[in-house]
Amino acid sequence: MGKLDLRRIALALAAPVLAIVVALVITCLILLAAGSSVSGFLSTIFSVPAERNVINILNNASILYLSGLAAAIGFRMNLFNIGVEGQYQMAVFTAAVFAAQGWLPGPINVIVSIILAMLVGAIWASIAGVLKVTRGVSEVISTIMLNAIAVSLTAYMLRKVGVSTGSNLATEEIPRDSWVGGIKLLSGAPNELLGLSLLAVLGGIGYAILLNRSKFGFALRATGTSASAAVASGIDVRRMVVVSLMISGAVAGLIGLPLLFGNSHSYGTTFQAGIGFAGIAVALLGRNNPIGIAFGALLFSYLTEQSNLLEINAQVSPDIVAISQGVIVLAVVIAYEVVRRYRNALEQRQVAAELSTSAPSEATPEATR
Amino acid sequence: MRHTTKLAALAVTVALLVAGCAKKEDTGGAATSDELCADKSGAGPKIGLAYDIGGRGDHSFNDLAAAGVKKSLDELDATCEESEASAQEPDSAKEERLRTLAEAGFNPIVAVGFVYTEEVNKVAKEYPDKKFAVVDGFAEGPNITNLVFSVEQGSFLVGVAAGLKTKAKHVGFIGGARGPIIDPFAAGYKAGVAAVDPSIKVDMKWLSDKGDDKAFANPSGAKTAATALYDAGADIVFHASGLSGGGLFDVVSTKPDGIWAIGVDSDQYQTATPEQQKHILTSSLKKVDVAVFDFAKAFKDGTTKPGYDLYDIKRDGVGYATSGGFLDDVTSKIDEYKAKLVSGDLKAPSKL
Structure with missing residues (x-):
């Protein structure tokens, strides 16, 4: 059986690798069609990033990772939380406004802001959860709508409480003693690793423990695999829907915080948007696996960073x-499906083989073919 | 095993294709649409140009900045390199763009758009021997020049033009997003209309709550807004919404004569189709091209100054366009207001 397991691992790796290669080919074809330099593209994308770029890649990857985790918690439950974008915008706005008041001293201010952001994210996500279990509203529809509302609501409130500096409109700056300093990871780089990017590490560990080592995680995975079976085994599926969406929203609430406390120190019209949608792609790429998502986040972050050099x-x-990123996601979904079907067929053949021979334990699929 | 073989075959084919792609040498990317900065032979300033989202082709301030650089190429023997921002990129990408330009030896570096303010603050410190300019910026540093514009004054004048030209006593405005960027356009326009006749009604429509794609790259939204404004009885509509304005021009080109649209930033009559041109009364000008060229020239002469470089009506840095000749009968009246703005007797508000 060891041989089969090896092949399974190879199969699991085959899907993402295949997807990336296919995406690169399609990108090359597009470049050719557009009459651009393919060699220039490839050599720039695969050039070794400078130290400061490495820091950027890590920073952006940690933010993407949090977003990927938020999406993955929903996916594990068969819930499509498209609302990560709106949840983190609401959360980071609230945290920015709260932290700027400076009611609490230094680090305590940061910690309370983090908790507040998670709460806001959870509450915003719970709206979709409650709508789903009480009124049967698909969470896909409601979270998309909640995104639109969140974007407009934060923009509206920003106009109410924001202060304009030049052409920018932003919340008041967070008091200096609540800034979270960076980590000087590489001496040759002028920039630093965002202090709160460590939240990504904590989030990843928490996700792994919650899902694989807790009763709740078991209930979550069981519900995701088969809701009817979960009900039969005494799991309150309605409660699970709301709670898992809230956890997903709470993690989404963390997304903007590394940038808020480490870089921008205020929430303004130019605060980075779109991380929530990128997280969905990263979660798909990483198959909702905590390590897989990390690879997905690093890959997307790497590609984005390298793309900056392309034009120059x-x-x-x-x-x-x-x-290419879009094609990677599409290709990944297709590749996983292909591999899944292949594996199912393999298992069926294996079972058939075991049943048809007198000594099933000695039979291998190869022997029967 | 068959399937494994198939998968492997597919993977190999694909890998080969990539290799094939890689080998197909395109001679130095000559086929790209990089005409502006293609000629690297000039001995003048090496201008690094970092665009805001939209980049060249936005018929707005990115294009105007490019026009300023073009003039520098022609008159200052300059060379250039350009780099465009992508939507929803992290702030670090903007920093990186500026650093890459600086490392590649470009000096001066022109960042187009206030979104670069924080990043220029950081990067300019790392390269103290290089000069930076930020269009619409508010950055601070000994080697940073902010090129800023009194857009409310230009908008005041097109407001006056609208006030003089409206027959319905009813005009409209389409703004990309409420906030410090577009508010001055709206405020100046409204005040200009009111200066002619306070009884003229000014309807305002906003495309988005924040400065995103929905605000400045949303022609269909502007189409809906324009249709609503014209249907409500306005006969002149001014837009300050970047690329979205194309929707307004599409709508107005289907209207009878005497229904007008007003452009923004550049003289939009020049880039419109013949059907649209008949309806483009004027444009509120924001002469980013002049500012960028002046900055490049100052760099060549060694006379760049840190702080704010204000392009107002006095310097002819903002104004109104007369292409098409539709304002010929009222130009003298508009210029009376212009003279008052120049002398300071009249102030155009920048806040709504």
């Missing part, structure tokens, strides 16, 4: 990388 070094529009 290779005269290729950085948009091409967005295309």
Whole structure:
């Protein structure tokens, strides 16, 4: 059986690798069609990043990772939480406004803000959960709507409480003693690792423990695999829907915090948007596995960082990388499906083989073919 | 095993294709649409240009900045390199763009758009021997020049033009997003209309709550807004919404004569189709091209100054366009207001 397991591992790795390669080929074809330099694209994308770029990649990957985790918690429950975007915007806005008041001293202010952000994210997500279990509203629809509301609501409130500096409109700056300093990881880089990017590490460990080592995690996975079976074994599925969406929202609440406390120190019109949607792609890429998501986040972050050089070094529009990222996600979904079917067929054949021979334990699929 | 073989075969084919792609040498990317900065032979300033979202082709301030650089290429023997922001990129990407330009030896570096303010603050410190300019910026540093514009004054004048030209005593405005960027356009326009006749009704429509794609790259939204404004009885509509304005021009081109649209930033009559041109009364000008060229020239002469470089009506840094000749009968009246703005007798408000 050891041989089969090896093949299974190979199969599991085959899907993402295949997807990335397919995406690169399609990107190359698009570049050729557009008459751009393919070699320039490839050499720039695969050039070794400088130290400061490595820091950028890690920073952005940690933020993407949190977003991926938030999406993955929903996916494990068969819930499509598209609302990560709105949840983190609401959360980071609230945290920015609260932290700026400076009611609490230094680090305590940060910790309370983090808790507040998680709460806001959870509450915002719970709206979709409650709507689903009481009124049967699909969480896909409600979270998309809640995103639109969150974007407008934060923009509206920002106009009410924000202060304008030049052409920017932002909340008041967080008091200096509540800034979270960076970590000087590489001496040659002018930039630092965001202090709160460690939240990503904590989040990843928490996710792994919650899902694989807790009763709740078991109930979550059971419900995700088969809701009817879960009901039969005494799991309150309605409660699970609301609670898991709330946990997903709470993690989403963390997404904006590394940037808020480590970089921008206020929430303004230019605060980074779109991380919530990127997280869905990263979670898909990582198959909702805590380590897989980390690889997905690093890959996306790496591609985005390298794309910055494209225009200057290779005269290729950085948009091409967005295309490759999109194709990677599509290809990953298809590749997983192909591999899953292949594995199912393999298992069926194996079972059939075991049943048809007199000594099932000695039979291998190869022997019967 | 069959399937494994198939999978392996597919993987190999794909890998080969990639290799094939990689080998197909495109001679130095000559086929890209990089005409502006293609000529690297000039001996003048090496201008690094970092665009805001939209980049060249936005018929707005990115294009105007490019026009300023073009003029520098022609008149200052400059060379350049350009780099565009992508939507929803992290702030670190903006920093990185500026650093990459600086490391590649470009000096001065022009960042187009206030979104670069924080990043220029950081990066300019790391490269103290290079000069930076931020269009619409508010950065601070000994080597940073902010190129800023009194857009409310130009908008005041197109408001006056609208006030003089409206027959319905009813005009409209389409703004990308409420906030410090577009509010001055709206406030100046409204005040200009009221200066002619306070009884003229000014309807305002906003495309988005924040400065995102829905605000500045949303022609269909502007189409809906324009239709609503014209249907409500307005006969002149001014837009300050970047690329979205195309929707307004589409709508107005289907209207009878005497229904007008007003453009923004550049003289939009020049880039409109013939059907649209008949309806483009004027444009509120924000001369980013002049500012960028002036900055490049100052760099060449060694006379760049830190702080704010204000382009107002006195310097002709903002104004109104007369292409098409639709304002010929009222130009003298508009210029009376212009003179008052220049002398300071009249102030255009920048807040709604």
